[in-house]
Amino acid sequence: MSEAEKIITCPYNRAHSVLKGRMQFHLTRCRKQHPCAEMGFCPYNSTHIFPKIETEFHLEHCDSRIIIDTFFYQMGDSECSAKGACGLNVDLPPCQENWDDDMIEGSVLDTVKENAKDKNVLIGIVGAPKAERKAHRFQERLRFQRVNDGEIAQVIIHSLF
Ligand SMILES: [Zn+2]
Numbered sequence: 001m002s003e004a005e006k007i008i009t010c011p012y013n014r015a016h017s018v019l020k021g022r023m024q025f026h027l028t029r030c031r032k033q034h035p036c037a038e039m040g041f042c043p044y045n046s047t048h049i050f051p052k053i054e055t056e057f058h059l060e061h062c063d064s065r066i067i068i069d070t071f072f073y074q075m076g077d078s079e080c081s082a083k084g085a086c087g088l089n090v091d092l093p094p095c096q097e098n099w100d101d102d103m104i105e106g107s108v109l110d111t112v113k114e115n116a117k118d119k120n121v122l123i124g125i126v127g128a129p130k131a132e133r134k135a136h137r138f139q140e141r142l143r144f145q146r147v148n149d150g151e152i153a154q155v156i157i158h159s160l161f
């Protein structure tokens, strides 16, 4: 028995058993006997408008649904077609970063300052009182000028300043 030969029940009248392949035609006739039926929209295609009572039948056969289902199936099942075409398969060096090591005690700022000690870095204090910040900035400037002697500056300025 083919799909079209399956017998399904008319949504307007349970007494109507109709061949699946004929249902579309049958519905247009039954619809006329229910002119006041509440209308509904297809969730897959807003141009599909039909009496709400036909929703179940419509969703079974909606061609837009078939397109969307196929799309998701392909999305979930296939490999990225760009893979290999854009250099993603290049051998990367092993990751040196260990995120656990970053979870050291003390503030992030301390860590940054520690790392910046011997570099040309201008450090700002986040959240410090204004005067303290000012003094600190001044000191940093001095230090910055000292280490900057004859070297190319590598400056990180906190956006707060
Ligand atoms: Zn019917």
Ligand SMILES: [Zn+2]
Binding pocket: 042, 043, 044, 045, 048, 058, 062, 063, 064, 065
């Ligand atoms: Zn539809």
